[in-house]
Amino acid sequence: MNEFERFVEDEKAKIAECLRGCGRLDEDGPDIPGISGADSLKDQYYWFMLGNNTPPDRDDIDWPALEKELNAFAGEVTAEWMERKKAQNRREAYEMGRE
Secondary structure, rough: OOHHHHHHHHHHHHHHHHOOOOOOOOOOOOOOOOOHHHHHHHHHHHHOOOOOOOOOOOOOEEEEHHHHHHHHHHHHHHHHHHHHHHHHHHHHHHHHOOO
């Protein structure tokens, strides 16, 4: 895995963090970090992954496409979180009805 692939995986891991653990979902929605814009993603990649604080003007990476990919992934994570929340609410309603 190269540095860019590792960067993308790290960004997705940050987004999916709200699905970790097996505790009760107390919030109304998942606690997902904001998705950085394309320019910010580029800066983060060059600064944090490569240690270069002046990214090149042009590279071979489609940063707007990466931003869209991360936003789509965040949508999938949100949908999964909401399904878990619905299941939890149904389970709790059922349990309360039996007591």
